[in-house]
Amino acid sequence: MGKTLFDKIWESHVVVEKPNNPSLIYIDRHLVHEVTSPQAFDGLRMNNRKVRRPDLTLATMDHNVPTNDRSLPILDQTSAIQIKTLEKNCKDFGITLFDINSPNQGIVHVIGPQLGITLPGSTIVCGDSHTSTHGAFGALALGIGTSDVEHVLASQTMWLEKPKPFEIRVEGKRKNPHAVTAKDIVLSIIKKIGTGGGTGTVIEYRGEGIEDLSMEQRMTICNMSIEAGARAGLIAPDEKTFDYLRGRKYTPKNYESLVEEWRERLKTDGDATFEKQFTLHIDDIAPQVSWGTNPEMTCDVTESVPSPDDFSKGDPNQKKGAEKALDYMDLKPGTPIEHIQIDRVFIGSCTNARLEDLIEASKIVKGQKISPNVRAMVVPGSQMVKKQAEEMGLDKIFIDANFEWREAGCSMCLGMNPDILSPGERCASTSNRNFEGRQGTGGRTHLVSPVMAAAAAINGHFVDVRKLDLS
Amino acid sequence: MEPFKNISSIITPLDKVNVDTDQIVPKQFLKLVQKSGFGKFLFFNWRYDEAENKKSDFVLNDSKYDGSKILVSGDNFGCGSSREHAVWALKDYGFSVIIAPSFADIFFSNCFKNGLLPISLDEKTVDILQKETDPISIDLEKQTIKTSTQEIHFDIDSHMRKILLEGLDDIAQTFQYEDKITEFEKNSKIPSVL
Numbered sequence: 001m002g003k004t005l006f007d008k009i010w011e012s013h014v015v016v017e018k019p020n021n022p023s024l025i026y027i028d029r030h031l032v033h034e035v036t037s038p039q040a041f042d043g044l045r046m047n048n049r050k051v052r053r054p055d056l057t058l059a060t061m062d063h064n065v066p067t068n069d070r071s072l073p074i075l076d077q078t079s080a081i082q083i084k085t086l087e088k089n090c091k092d093f094g095i096t097l098f099d100i101n102s103p104n105q106g107i108v109h110v111i112g113p114q115l116g117i118t119l120p121g122s123t124i125v126c127g128d129s130h131t132s133t134h135g136a137f138g139a140l141a142l143g144i145g146t147s148d149v150e151h152v153l154a155s156q157t158m159w160l161e162k163p164k165p166f167e168i169r170v171e172g173k174r175k176n177p178h179a180v181t182a183k184d185i186v187l188s189i190i191k192k193i194g195t196g197g198g199t200g201t202v203i204e205y206r207g208e209g210i211e212d213l214s215m216e217q218r219m220t221i222c223n224m225s226i227e228a229g230a231r232a233g234l235i236a237p238d239e240k241t242f243d244y245l246r247g248r249k250y251t252p253k254n255y256e257s258l259v260e261e262w263r264e265r266l267k268t269d270g271d272a273t274f275e276k277q278f279t280l281h282i283d284d285i286a287p288q289v290s291w292g293t294n295p296e297m298t299c300d301v302t303e304s305v306p307s308p309d310d311f312s313k314g315d316p317n318q319k320k321g322a323e324k325a326l327d328y329m330d331l332k333p334g335t336p337i338e339h340i341q342i343d344r345v346f347i348g349s350c351t352n353a354r355l356e357d358l359i360e361a362s363k364i365v366k367g368q369k370i371s372p373n374v375r376a377m378v379v380p381g382s383q384m385v386k387k388q389a390e391e392m393g394l395d396k397i398f399i400d401a402n403f404e405w406r407e408a409g410c411s412m413c414l415g416m417n418p419d420i421l422s423p424g425e426r427c428a429s430t431s432n433r434n435f436e437g438r439q440g441t442g443g444r445t446h447l448v449s450p451v452m453a454a455a456a457a458i459n460g461h462f463v464d465v466r467k468l469d470l471s
Numbered sequence: 472m473e474p475f476k477n478i479s480s481i482i483t484p485l486d487k488v489n490v491d492t493d494q495i496v497p498k499q500f501l502k503l504v505q506k507s508g509f510g511k512f513l514f515f516n517w518r519y520d521e522a523e524n525k526k527s528d529f530v531l532n533d534s535k536y537d538g539s540k541i542l543v544s545g546d547n548f549g550c551g552s553s554r555e556h557a558v559w560a561l562k563d564y565g566f567s568v569i570i571a572p573s574f575a576d577i578f579f580s581n582c583f584k585n586g587l588l589p590i591s592l593d594e595k596t597v598d599i600l601q602k603e604t605d606p607i608s609i610d611l612e613k614q615t616i617k618t619s620t621q622e623i624h625f626d627i628d629s630h631m632r633k634i635l636l637e638g639l640d641d642i643a644q645t646f647q648y649e650d651k652i653t654e655f656e657k658n659s660k661i662p663s664v665l
Contacts, residue, residue: 015655016648021630024648028661036554038504049642052652055663064502078502085504096665122661129553129577143577145555146506147584147641155645157652161628163576195489196547199576229550231576252662261660294489294550317488317545324487414552416498423521435493435551437516 002269004165005236006202009140009266013123015157022159027152028122029139031108032059032095034086035416036127040150041089051093052156058117059090060098062107064416067379067406070100079417093153104249106382106408109133109223109350113215114384116248120237120262125152130350130432131232132225136218137245138237138266140202143226163231166201167274168193170209172283178360178470180285182217183352183430183449185209186224187288189280191298198230201276204268205235209282215244216354223351224432227295236267289337289462290434290447292325297434298447299337301464307333328436329444330424338462340446341373344427345457346439348379348406349413352430352450355388361454362394363470365401371460377404377419379411403457415440428456472586474638478567479608480540484601485530488545492578495549495557509556510563541607543570543600548589549578558585568609570616572597583631584641590616590625611636 003011016024030053037059044050051057064079066072074080083100090097098104104111109130112118120138125131127149134141148158168189174180190197203225210218218235225233235241242259245251252258286300292311299306308326310333312319326333331340347353347361358378370376378398380386386408389395395405412419413431421427421443430453431438434445448456451465500512517529525532542561548571549557558581561569567587572594574582582589588611592600600607605619611632616623633639645652 015651020628022628024645024651026652026655026659028659029664035501039506039555042505047642053663055665058664076502082502082504117664119661127553129551143553145553145558145577145581145584147555147581151642151645154642155652156656157645157648159641159645195550196573196575199547199573226551229547229575250664254662258660294491320486321488414493414498416501433491433493433551435491437497438493441497441499441516442521 002272004268004272004274005138005204005234005266006140006165007272009121009123010162012121022161024157025123025160026157027125028056028119029117029124030057030152031112031124031126032057032149033063033108033126033128034061034082035063036146037089037149038082038085039146040153041093043150044093044153049154051095051153054094056156057095057153059086059095060105060108060111061086061100063410063414065100065409066417067409067411067419070407076418103383103387106384107350107353107410110354110381110385113137113219113244114248114382116245116251119245120241121266125158129226130223132230133219133223133350135222135225135233136215136235137241138234140232140234142232163200163202164275166198166203166230166276168203168205169207169279170205170282171207171279172209172281173212174282174285176466176470179451179466179468180287181449181451182213182220184285184288185280185282186221187290187295187298187447188285190224190228190295191288192280193228193278195227195294195296196229198225198228201230202232202234203228203230205233210235211238214356215240216356219354220351224295227432237262287449287452287465289452291329291331291337292322293328293434293436295432295434295447297322297325301337301452301462303337305331305333305335305337338464341426341461342428342446342456343374343425344421345374345376345453346379346412346427346429346431347377347450347453348381348411349431350381350410351432353379353381353385355385357430357450358385358389358394361450362397364451364454364458364465364468365403366397368401368458370402370457373460374457376402376457377406377412379406380408382408412439414438428453428462472638472640475586475588475611475635477608477610478540479606480538481536481606482541482543482600482603483530483536483539485542485544486601489547489550490544491551492549492554492557493551496554496560501554501556506559508563509560510565513560513564538565540566541568541570541609542566543597546572548574550575553577555581558582558587562587570597570600583634586635586638588635592623592625596623
């Protein structure tokens, strides 16, 4: 019987396999950041253990770094300590670190691919759930907790119950690919399969609708696999994948011979079977806007906020959840999405802060001013993205429109640094989670694509970007 | 890690689905560099108002649940961020067992590294347990939950059960396979980064 892409990567990384037990899996790449690693390094010290493969381990600081002037000291003392702790740990254990002043600094899931660290067919872990992003390159990329961070540092392996392969086919062609984006595809999927729809699985995204996407758009899709509960998301590598990684800072010297082998092997066989299957047709999908407090609570921009009854379709727990969400979001059922006024706009995060995202958003912003009631910021995903965008003059477009143009980091996606919403503030955000308080205690998040966020900034409320000229 | 001991306790009902790790420990408390002391931050934004006064309508603030070691909640518990701080906070607060119809994968895996037992039961049984006011007993070895009226069996992976019962150090276990890891590395086709 044929094998799925996931089966092939899994089998080529099993170190120890025992029936009815988790398998010991080898990890090819380990990305480390300041928030989920200090306790892991402490554990190593307490047990007198070293990092087995510093040459497979790379670190950066992204979660709580300030995004304003980097020459200033970090005012938040606890953040400063966490950042200093990562510096010391990397020095003590011989790990390469892209620190706050490095031109390579940025969100781990943005810099991994940009530096050519992410490779097809490899296993990648990081103490961050959005590690699933790297699956866009055909890598098995898993978010892990701090205990597993310590385990991988010490042994370069981890124990894992084999997840089940889940096929999601994305069929058809979007009529206006500038207005209906990868973010809208993945939100449409989560809206249908639910936040727990992928639990226990590794999703492989397939079909014309996926093949048509650029690498950066594919990363947006895989990034949000975790919001459907999946262990990881995967897309089979193709020529776009190989071209993207060619000639980057850490691309292996024997890259072309690796590509030859990957091209042959890294695809799901025609007769392979999946445990689960779902198909999304994208010919007519609309830009998406989340209205609730998890990514499943999403609707078309042309729709109105649903009633708890309509949303829950008879499930009493879902109904209760929707009631609570509407209360938290201060929204009334029946309110047209386009009538929702916003206070803040955040264009950033590992989901949507790559160069293409900024280019697309800038087309809407160019020559315009943001609504006087809105405060808007762009936080590039990495310093490399920032530099490229500045070389193209995108910073000027945003600044001229009264956006704030910031340094790279996770920023207001999770608000660990000073970039947060005030209680009650409503934000159009290109990030991945609209959980209660995620962007700041009492803050209200609406998940949207970069173009939808940009249009909301200009208009002060959501608008259907299909009405705008985005060519 | 301390070996898991059988427990008897009243349950704390947290009647919500999709409880995410951002709620279990909000991000403002992730800046600490140690593992201890996270209990006071557990469900912080649900427990306290803006002036940090206790909210009377939240279950953890009801003194009748003081000392409870078992949290019973809804579907997809622990979804979202991979932060192990969520498990540290539940454990430090005093919980040893979480019962729910389903758990998010990363949270589920993190539980076993910290001696927290996640038990997955069908929704109907969870609903019954939510309403149980007498203490219940949990025996991990026998995989049973005893209430005042019935005995419920629960499933758990035998390997995971062993880890909890013996309080095993994962890494020391793995080092037994050092030869196999080294052999794997010799044959690996993925080059090192640097």
